[in-house]
Amino acid sequence: MEFRELSDEQWKFIRPHLPPQPIVGKKRADDRKVINSILFVQITGCRWRDMPPQYGSGVTAWRRLKEWSEEGIWNKIMESLRDSAYQDGNYL
DSSP: OOOOOOHHHHHHGGGGGOOOOOSSSSOOOOOHHHHHHHHHHHHHOOGGGGGOGGGGGGGHHHHHHHHHHHHHHHHHHHHHHHHHHHHHHHHO
16 A cells, blocks of 8 residues: 555645644654645554654654554544545535
């Protein structure tokens, strides 16, 4: 399967479902870049430490995948995607 980074349209759909940046302390690494890195690993099957450098730290990507899984962020994105497809009449 070929990997393609998130399009602007896909990013506009996903972004509202992500937690806000912290008000105090260190800001999170760029969310879009990290999501692209997670997708790269999931689609290509490469190891986290073998990600191309343009996607940043594999540790950061892995940690974000784990934290957002535990917080239900990915489920919210998928539910919203399903609901959007249903509203558009694109369902099975």
